[in-house]
Amino acid sequence: MITCNNLVKYYDGTKVLDGLNFQVKEGEIFGLLGPNGAGKTTTIKVILGLTELDSGEVIKNSDIHIGYSPETPYFHPFLSAYEVMLFYAKIQKIPMEDAIKQTVDFLKTVGLESEMHKKVKKFSKGMLQRLAVAQALLGEPELLILDEPSSGLDALGRVEMKKMILKLKREGRTIILNSHILADVESVADRVMIIHKGRLLKTVNLNHDDGSINLEALFTEALGGENS
Amino acid sequence: MIPIIQIVIKEKLRNKIIYVFGILGAILMVLVSTGDGLSINGIKITTFEQRVPVAIAMNSFVGCLTAIVISLQTIPSEIERKTTHLILSRRIDRGKYMFALTIGNISASVMTMFALNLSLIVFIALLGRIDLLFSVLGSIMIMNINVMVLSAIVSVLSIRIPLFLNAILSIGIYFVGVFHNLLSTLSNAVEGPSGLLLGFILKIVPNLSAVQNQAAGALINAPIDFYPLVIQLIFAYVAITLTFFMFKQEV
DSSP: OEEEEEEEEEETTTTEEEEEEEOOOTOEEEEEOTOOOOOHEEEEEEEEHHOOOOOEEESSTTTOOOEEOSOOOOTTTTBBBBHHHHHHHHHTOOHHHHHHHHHHHHHHTOOOOGGGSSSSOOOHHHHHHHHOOOOHTTOOEEEEESSTTTTTTOHHHHHHHHHHHHHHHTTTTTEEEEESOOHHHHHHEEEEEETTTTEEEEEEEEEEETTTHHHHHHOOOOOOOOEO | OOOHHHHHHHHHOOOHHHHHHHHHHHHHHHHHOOOOOOTTTTTTOHHHHHHHHHHHHHHHHHHHHHHHHHHHHHHHHHTTTTTHHHHHOOOOOOOHHHHHHHHHHHHHHHHHHHHHHHHHHHHHTTTTTTHHHHHHHHHHHHHHHHHHHHHEEEEEHHHOOHHHHHHHHHHHHHHHHHTHHHHHHHHHHOOHHHHHHHHHHHHHHHOOHHHHHHHHHHTTTTOOOOHHHHHHHHHHHHHHHHHHHHHSOOO
16 A cells, blocks of 8 residues: 655754665554654654655555544644534535534544534543544545554553554554554554664564464564664 | 634634733723823824724724734644644645635734724714714724734744744834834935845835824725735735745644
C-alpha cells in the first residue's frame, strides 16, 4: 500500500531520517517502534505529507486517503463529539447524509455513541483519544495512522484502546501504529519495524499463533547492537 | 473552507476577552452619550448629534483593538495545538487553510464591531432619533473597513512573526494608521533619512485616519470620497492574498 524508499530528512542540520526503507502491506497492522527521537513521528509526518523530504520518496498506491489520529489530539472544547465529527466530515466534503451516518457509525465503533452529544471539554484523555480515532475513520480511509493512541491512558483505557484496534483490524483496515509501549504493539501488530536515529534496525513478522516471538528481547537486542 | 471559517467565528465569539472589550466599549459609549461633562478642545459637547461621533470614535478604537486581539492568536494557536496536522493531513491546501482562518478572523472582528455599536443604535432608537439611524449605520460600516484591514494584516503577520512581536507591531501599525495624516505632514517637514524612513512607513501602513474622516463625514451626510476607502480595501485584499503564500514552515 505504501513503499518508503531511502527517506532522508534533516532538522536544523541534524539527520532525523537516515535512508529509511520500508513497506506497508494492505490489511496489516504495521508497528513503528523506537526510542524517543528515533524518527517515528517524522516518518508519520512524511507519509502524511506534512513535511518535505530532503531525499527519498514515498510511493502510495494510487491516491490513497489516509486517516490520522494524533498523539495529543486537540478538539474545540465547546463542540460535542458529534459536532467535531461533522466538522471534519465537512472539511473532507463528505455529503451531509453520509457524514451523519459515518459520524454515528464511527462513534459507535470507538464506544462513544452514548457520549456523542457531550461537550469535548468534559471528555477524559481516553475519550479524546477514541474520538481522535473516530475522526480518523471519516471518509473510510484506506490507511489509518495511529500515533501513540495509548498515550496518557490508564490501564483500563489501554485495554479499551487495544480492543478497538483489534476491532479495526478485524474490519480489514490497514493501520500504521506508532507506539513506545512494546506490549501494546506486540499484541496487535502483524509486523513491526524497529528504528533508531532515523535508521531501520529490524523488521519483525509477529506470528500471534505460536507466541514464540519475544518483541521486548528483539527490541533490546536491536537497540543494544546499535548502541554498542 | 466554510466550516473552518465558521469554527473560527464560533471560537472567537466565545473568547472572554471580547466580552470584556465589549462591556468596556458599551460603558464608554454610555458615558459619552449621556454624560454632561464631556468637552473637546474646551468646547462643551451638549447635543446628542455632537456626542454620536465621539461614541463611534470610541467604539472604533475599541473595535480596532479587539480586531488585533482576535487576529493575533488564531493562526499561532492552530499551529501550537497541532490542529494543522488534522486539517492538512486531509489534503486541504495550506494556503486555503490560512485564508479560511484569516477570513474567520475578519468576520469575527466585524461582528464584534457591530456588537459594540449595537447599544448606540439602541440608544438612537430609544431617543426617537430615527433620522440619525442611516447616517450612523453608514458611518459604522465605513469604520468597519479599518477593522477589516487591521484584522487581515495582523492575521497574515501572525503566520510568520512571533506573537509578542506581532502584538507590538500591530499596535504600532494601528497608531501610525490613525495618525497617518499628521505623520504625513510631519514627513514632508522632515528632511534626510528620517523623512525618507517615515515616508516609507507611511506608504506601507494603511491610512486609517482617511477612513475615519469619511466615517465622520457620513455622520453629517457629507458626500463620501470613495478613493481612500478603496485604497484601504486594496490593503486588505493584498494581505488576504498573501495568506495563500506565507505558510511554508514545517508543521
